[in-house]
Amino acid sequence: MPASLRSFSSADIRERLPELGALLQDCVHDGASIGFIFPFDVAASQAFWTDNVLPAVARGVRLLLVAEVEGKVAGAVQLDWDTNPNQAHRAEVRKLLVAPAYRRHGIARQLMRALEEQARRLPRSLLTLDTRSDDHAQALYLSLGYVAAGSIPGYALAPAGGRLDATTIMYKQL
Incomplete structure (x- = not known):
């Protein structure tokens, strides 16, 4: 299933908002620990893209990279380099x-x-991220060369509530 990748502009975000909203909502409802909890409706999903991602993309401090399969939004990831002056090497x-x-x-x-x-082109030499500890995403990041710096217990409420999950802080030097 080949995917084509492209960077979305703020205009692309507005135009494809229903698809981006559906992507986020599907991932949350599938149990992804990405900052949202139930109930999580279409309005909340779309608000994330318009209120959080779109302004950062418009300011030129965030990249929204989208994967499309047969013209449909299949995935996305963001690179945020809106850092303090002493962190200009990091995203x-x-x-x-x-x-x-x-x-x-x-x-x-x-x-x-x-x-x-894209991070190398900025140029950024250090990438950081956090992910739910022991999640399948953690194994992906490790396989890509990310290093686990440590874990914080009870970091975030699970999407369905009822428990607090640990998060693992990871990094990769490019």
């Missing part, structure tokens, strides 16, 4: 998302490799 990986129907086809790996190439 943060945010919200790696792959729609459940498109998982296990290498899309997440493809998105991450492209994101790293």
Whole structure:
């Protein structure tokens, strides 16, 4: 299932908002620990893209890289380099998302490799991220050369509530 990747502008975000909203909502409802809890409706999902991602993309401090399969949004990842002056060498990986129907086809790996190439061009030499400890995403990041710096217990409420999950802080030097 080959995916094509492209960077979304703020105009692309507005135009493809329903698809981006559906991607986020599908991932949250599938149990992804990416900052949201139930109930999580379409309005909340779309608000994330318009209120958080779009302004940063418009300011030129965040990249939204989108994977498309047969013209449909299948995944996305963000690179955030809105850092303090003493961190101009660093960027943060945010919200790696792959729609459940498109998982296990290498899309997440493809998105991450492209994101790293974009980071090198900025130039950024250190990437950081956090992920739910022992989640399948952690294994992906480790396989891509990210290093676990440590874990914080009870960091975030699980999407369905009822428990606090640990998070693992990771980094990769490019």
